[in-house]
Amino acid sequence: MNYDDLTTLGLAFGLGLLVGLQRETPKNDMAGVRTFTLITILGVMAGFLSRVYDNPYILPILGLSIAALLMMANVIKSKISPNPDVGQTTEVAALLMFAVGAYLVEGDQIIGVIVGASIAILLYIKEHLHSFIEKLKPKDLSAIMTLAGIALVILPILPDKNFGSLEVINPRNIWLMITLIVGISVFGYFIYKLFGKKVGVISNGILGGLISSTATTVSYARKTADAADISKLAVFVITTASTVSFIRVLFEVGIVIPQHLNVIAVPIGAVILIMALTCLVLFYLINKDDSQGEEMPEPENPAQFKSALIFGLLYGLILLAVAFTKKTFGNDALYIVAIISGLTDVDAITLSLSQLIKEGSLQANFGWKLILLAGLSNMMFKGIMAIVLGAKQLTKWIIVSFGIIIISGLLIMWLWPESWHF
Secondary structure: OOHHHHHHHHHHHHHHHHHHHHHOOOOOOOOOHHHHHHHHHHHHHHHHHHHHHOOOOHHHHHHHHHHHHHHHHHHHHHHHOOOOOOOOHHHHHHHHHHHHHHHHHHOOHHHHHHHHHHHHHHHHOHHHHHHHHHOOOHHHHHHHHHHHHHHHHHHHHOOOOOEOOOOOEOHHHHHHHHHHHHHHHHHHHHHHHHHOOOOOHHHHHHHHHHHOHHHHHHHHHHHHHHOHHHHHHHHHHHHHHHHHHHHHHHHHHHHHOHHHHHHHHHHHHHHHHHHHHHHHHHHHHHHHOOOOOOOOOOOOOOOOHHHHHHHHHHHHHHHHHHHHHHHHHOHHHHHHHHHHHHHHOHHHHHHHHHHHHHHOOOOHHHHHHHHHHHHHHHHHHHHHHHHHHOOHHHHHHHHHHHHHHHHHHHHHHHHOOOOOOO
């Protein structure tokens, strides 16, 4: 007895039952739990028969037969029902489950299980999905379509080849980094859309870091100019957003150079821990004063094509600047590049340095210091903006909060032993 075949039948039974349970509703007369289970098992049996008799025609003939039965059922339903349901969701799901059953035999069973379970989930979240789509604005659709164009249209056609005398400009690599950053921003934007505007003070900081910590800093600093009594709350949100931006940096490093994350994550993680403790203290002071949460300002479209091009240009220029500076002036001069680059965009310098570490032209033990310095430079820039735009009370709290973090970060850069990693 072939126990693998029994396992395949068991998987088909479970997946068919799962999808059928979702379809077993009072409004659906086409197919329910029994029909979907039988169709999935029929797909498995079609795969078995094709394998046993080495006949490639058995599977498509049975598949076409299922399609014909579904068409006939729809025709009969349209004749006997005064208001027939012309939707095709159940019919397409039935054909897909037949294909899933066959694939469990002929292909990778893990993929078959993932597809079957995904079908059940997709059918289950229909109402939530429709409700979400109805709430989308033109700006939201523009973000989705721009991300799709960046990732699915432009990226595949770009050449995967290094150009220039320094051999660091790779069009596909640059566009891949654009896709990563735009994807993270779009994810944060739709999390904002999901939770709405009033998401609480902690969530405001987290979402601000996901979407744009700089924009969050500017927004909350301006709020204090008209309402100085929320200065501590504003500093908490700004600091939380900056903390999340450092976590975002580690995420980007993990995507590009996961093999070096053990070296980079520990010292930068130490800075994140200090930032988190600072946020906890600020949160305690906010609760002590019984401060109320402020509304999260709605962000702009996070997937503007112009912004993506500007980021790509900045990323490429930093790659060139780092490679040229290292070759001409040595490693010590890279600190200046990191400080200047971090003022404008910490994501670009992080990804540029990560790419050079990946290529072997920069050591990870030195690269993390440059990444951290760029992040601290970016914090300094945001702190100055907050001081210029905000109230006097905000200035005091920004100096204390950001001062602790920046000084701690510089001390970690200076004193951190190279052997401390996991």
